[in-house]
Every structure is written in C-alpha cells, then in structure tokens.
Amino acid sequence: MNNDRVLIFDTTLRDGEQSPGASLKVNEKLAIAHQLARLGVDVIEAGFPIASEGDFEAVSQIAKSVKGPVICGLARANPRDIDRCWEAVQPAEKPRIHTFIATSKVHREEKLRKSPEEVIDLARKAVRLAKSYCDDVEFSPEDAARTSLDYMCDVVRAAIAEGATTINIPDTVGYSEPSEFGGRIRYLFDKVPEVRKVVVSVHCHNDLGNAVANSLAAIENGARQVEGCINGIGERAGNASLEEVIMNLVTRRDYFQLDVGVNTRELYRSSRLVSSLTGLELQRNKAIVGDNAFAHEAGIHQHGVLSSKRTYEIMKPEDVGWTGDNLVIGKHSGKHAVMALLEEEGFHLDSDQIRQITAKVKALADKQKNVEREDVIAIARDISHQLSDEEQLVKMIEFSVTTGSGMMPTASVKLDVDGKMQIAAGVGDGPIDAVSNAIWQMVGADYQLQDYHLKAITGGTDALADVSIKLRDQKGQEYRARSVDEDVIRASAKAIIKGINKAMVSQEKRRLHPQHNGQ
Numbered sequence: 001m002n003n004d005r006v007l008i009f010d011t012t013l014r015d016g017e018q019s020p021g022a023s024l025k026v027n028e029k030l031a032i033a034h035q036l037a038r039l040g041v042d043v044i045e046a047g048f049p050i051a052s053e054g055d056f057e058a059v060s061q062i063a064k065s066v067k068g069p070v071i072c073g074l075a076r077a078n079p080r081d082i083d084r085c086w087e088a089v090q091p092a093e094k095p096r097i098h099t100f101i102a103t104s105k106v107h108r109e110e111k112l113r114k115s116p117e118e119v120i121d122l123a124r125k126a127v128r129l130a131k132s133y134c135d136d137v138e139f140s141p142e143d144a145a146r147t148s149l150d151y152m153c154d155v156v157r158a159a160i161a162e163g164a165t166t167i168n169i170p171d172t173v174g175y176s177e178p179s180e181f182g183g184r185i186r187y188l189f190d191k192v193p194e195v196r197k198v199v200v201s202v203h204c205h206n207d208l209g210n211a212v213a214n215s216l217a218a219i220e221n222g223a224r225q226v227e228g229c230i231n232g233i234g235e236r237a238g239n240a241s242l243e244e245v246i247m248n249l250v251t252r253r254d255y256f257q258l259d260v261g262v263n264t265r266e267l268y269r270s271s272r273l274v275s276s277l278t279g280l281e282l283q284r285n286k287a288i289v290g291d292n293a294f295a296h297e298a299g300i301h302q303h304g305v306l307s308s309k310r311t312y313e314i315m316k317p318e319d320v321g322w323t324g325d326n327l328v329i330g331k332h333s334g335k336h337a338v339m340a341l342l343e344e345e346g347f348h349l350d351s352d353q354i355r356q357i358t359a360k361v362k363a364l365a366d367k368q369k370n371v372e373r374e375d376v377i378a379i380a381r382d383i384s385h386q387l388s389d390e391e392q393l394v395k396m397i398e399f400s401v402t403t404g405s406g407m408m409p410t411a412s413v414k415l416d417v418d419g420k421m422q423i424a425a426g427v428g429d430g431p432i433d434a435v436s437n438a439i440w441q442m443v444g445a446d447y448q449l450q451d452y453h454l455k456a457i458t459g460g461t462d463a464l465a466d467v468s469i470k471l472r473d474q475k476g477q478e479y480r481a482r483s484v485d486e487d488v489i490r491a492s493a494k495a496i497i498k499g500i501n502k503a504m505v506s507q508e509k510r511r512l513h514p515q516h517n518g519q
C-alpha cells in the first residue's frame with residue numbers, strides 16, 4: 001500500500017442520502033455515481049442494500065455500470081445483510097463489502113444488548129463471511145469514538161485476523177475534538193501494529209462542527225482513507241465535507257505532504273449536482289463550493305484591482321472547477337451546444353429529455369436575448385427530475401389568479417387527484433399565497449409548508465424562477481421539492497405539488513420498508 005496517498009471514500013449515496021429531507025431515485029443516484037467516478041474518488045459507498053428494494057437496485061446498477069472506483073455496499077454484522085450486500089456489489093469491477101457493529105458501551109447495552117465478547121464474536125463472523133465472498137472487506141466498530149480505547153483495539157485486532165482490509169474508525173455522533181481523535185488513531189497504531197498492513201479509515205460526523213478537522217487530525221496520525229460526503233451532507237449535521245478535506249490536502253500539500261487521486265476541477269460540478277438532486281441547498285459562504293467562496297473574483301475584475309488577487313487568494317477558482325463564466329446559449333445554438341454543456345455538467349439524459357430541454361431553452365431564448373449556462377442547467381434539472389407517471393398522484397390541470405391594487409388576490413386551481421378532478425378557490429396575501437391556499441384545500445390537509453425559497457436564476461425581470469420548498473407531514477418527516485418555470489406562480493405551484501407527490505410516494509414506501517440505520 002502506498003503510504004503517501006489518502007484514499008477518498010464517498011458516502012454521499014449512503015450516509016448522505018440519510019440526510020433529513022433528502023431522498024434520491026435510482027437514476028439520480030446513478031447520475032451522482034458517474035460524476036463521482038469522473039471526480040476520481042477511490043471508493044463509492046453506493047447504498048445499504050438490505051434497507052429497501054430501491055437501495056438494492058441503486059447499488060446493483062452502480063456496480064454494473066460505474067467504472068473506476070471501488071463500489072461498496074453497507075451491511076450490518078449479520079448473514080442476511082452481508083448476503084444481500086454481496087449480491088448487489090458483486091457485478092462491480094472492484095467490489096467491497098463494508099460491515100459494521102456498534103462497540104461503545106452505550107450502543108452495546110442500549111441498542112444491541114450484547115456483552116463485549118458477544119460483539120467481538122459477531123464482528124469476527126461478519127468479516128469471515130464477507131471475506132468468503134470478497135477480498136476487499138471494510139470493517140467499522142460503530143461509535144468507535146465513544147468506545148474504550150482498549151476494547152476498540154481488541155475489536156480491530158479480531159477483524160484484521162479474519163481478513164478485513166480496511167479498518168474504519170467512525171465518530172458516529174460527532175463527539176470528538178481534533179487532537180483527541182488524532183490521539184485515538186495514534187493509540188491504535190501503537191497498540192495494534194497489524195493495522196499497518198491494512199488501510200486505516202475515518203468517518204467523522206459534524207455535530208460539533210469538527211468533522212473535517214477530526215478527519216485531518218486522523219490523517220496526521222496515520223489514517224489513509226477519509227469517508228465523507230459532497231457538500232458535507234449526511235445524518236443530522238452531516239459528514240465531513242469531502243471537498244473541504246480534499247482541498248486542505250491539496251492546498252496545504254506543503255504541510256501534509258500527501259497525495260490524493262481526485263481531479264479537483266470536478267468538485268464544483270459534483271457539488272452542484274448533489275445539491276440539485278437532493279434539494280439540499282448550500283449556504284452561500286460554504287468553504288470551497290459556496291456562491292461566495294470566490295466572490296472577490298467578480299469585484300476584482302470589475303474594479304481592475306488585479307494586484308489584490310494574490311493577496312487574498314489561496315486557491316484558484318478554476319482549481320475547483322468554478323468557472324464563473326456564463327457561456328451563453330443564443331436562439332441559434334442547436335441541440336449540440338445544449339448537449340455538450342449538459343454532458344459537461346454531468347447529466348445523463350435520454351433522447352426524450354434532451355428534446356424537451358432543447359425546446360424549453362429555445363422558447364426561453366425567444367423571450368430573453370441570451371440564455372445563460374445556469375438557465376440551461378436549471379431547465380435540465382427540472383426536466384430530468386420530473387416524477388414518473390406512477391409517482392404523480394396529484395397533477396396540476398390549470399390555474400388562474402386575479403389580482404390588482406386594492407383587491408385581495410384570488411386563485412382558482414384545478415387538480416387531478418388520483419384520477420378525480422377537483423377545483424378549489426383560495427385567497428391570500430399575494431398571488432402565490434392564493435394559489436397555495438387553493439392547493440392546500442384539496443390535498444394539503446396532512447402537510448405544513450415549512451420553507452419557501454425563491455431564486456431568480458439569471459438577472460432581469462424575465463428570468464427563470466427557481467422555487468424550492470420544504471413540506472412536513474404529521475409525523476415530522478420532511479420533503480423537499482424544487483421547480484423551475486418562467487412564471488413564478490407556476491413554479492411555486494409545481495414545486496408544492498411535486499413535494500406532495502414525493503411525500504405520498506415516500507409514505508407508501510416507508511409503510512412497506514421500516515426505517516434503517518447506519519454507522
């Protein structure tokens with residue numbers, strides 16, 4: 001094993017997909033996996049195959065079609081999980097089984113109700129079974145950061161004896177401080193010399209905001225694989241943000257003196273794709289990929305203060321793939337220009353989708369002189385994330401709004417709800433409010449609108465409106481949806497209806513497949 005290389009293990013599709021409000025369809029997971037391969041991550045954790053049919057299907061399709069990275073599936077330490085996991089990853093060029101069991105006292109006693117010896121025994125059996133299928137086996141003692149150091153070492157020793165090739169030390173609940181976590185990794189190297197023959201990995205959560213710092217501290221103490229997610233998404237406060245880990249190692253190579261195998265120029269695009277498919281928007285000041293991360297650029301160009309660039313810039317925007325350019329698509333740019341742009345952005349589209357996108361871009365170009373890159377991307381996202389027919393239990397048939405000065409905006413909306421036509425009227429503080437109120441009267445009884453966010457994609461009064469919303473059902477489950485349209489009222493109505501459809505489909509799925517968890 002090359003000791004100067006840090007392996008990047010992406011779990012956006014497994015841990016990241018467990019983010020509250022994020023839920024990805026199989027084709028969306030495939031699009032992200034292809035982009036991750038293009039980014040050049042070493043391992044893709046594609047899902048938790050036992051969790052649901054959808055998870056299994058996604059892992060299996062990624063294993064069949066995504067080349068380059070190791071394709072990994074997660075399995076608890078039991079034969080059913082491991083068998084199912086192997087079935088899903090087995091077609092991959094480089095398959096990996098990742099199995100885990102909780103080792104902290106609190107998890108052992110409250111969750112597993114097993115003695116320390118029983119847990120070691122289960123870990124041994126799990127690794128042994130996984131190894132009988134697959135050479136590449138990763139083992140994690142879940143909640144390792146809150147496990148007593150010596151017991152953690154015992155479990156790791158047992159897993160290596162059974163053939164584990166990667167040992168992952170997770171800070172499952174994001175409890176560690178950087179120097180403490182680094183010390184834990186150093187202790188492992190001191191007490192279990194056989195870890196030198198395997199890859200030591202870390203998986204840090206961000207509950208105290210330390211996920212990236214803890215990962216880097218682990219690297220300084222010998223860890224050579226970092227697990228994390230694009231944009232730092234994941235359970236609760238999320239996982240270590242991979243773009244931050246990667247750019248720390250690259251920008252401060254002078255300090256770490258370690259290599260990573262990724263193409264950093266794909267970071268920005270990966271970030272955008274994950275954000276748009278999960279509906280989890282980035283804070284503007286997010287390091288590396290936030291809208292403001294390189295914002296001084298624009299000001300500099302405007303004011304011609306070129307000399308200040310080096311004064312404030314530790315990374316070049318183009319190094320993370322931040323183009324900032326606005327390749328303009330005009331009325332006469334054809335299908336090929338649009339396709340080339342979308343291909344570059346990591347979209348995988350069928351010919352029908354391309355036809356729909358090109359038609360929309362042309363219609364927009366007829367109305368506003370120039371269609372910018374961001375417009376095309378927004379349209380493509382909208383069309384590629386349309387729900388399938390069977391997922392559309394509620395469809396918008398038509399709506400009209402009357403508004404004017406001195407009158408209360410009034411809307412009438414006609415919906416097709418599971419094959420039955422319904423009409424309702426609503427009033428509100430503004431036209432969007434009126435339309436939403438009419439929709440709620442027909443289908444909204446079970447949901448609350450938690451969040452409404454409107455963004456004009458490129459400037460001007462004829463800009464495309466990009467609406468994202470969040471709904472919450474009575475059980476507190478959240479659903480996000482996003483829609484793009486030239487008309488802000490229509491974009492809003494479409495987003496709300498998409499959210500309701502997502503909620504209905506997912507409630508049905510949850511009824512069939514109860515909750516799962518992970519490390």
Ligand SMILES: [Zn+2]
Nearest residue numbers: 015172518519
């Ligand atoms: Zn996790």
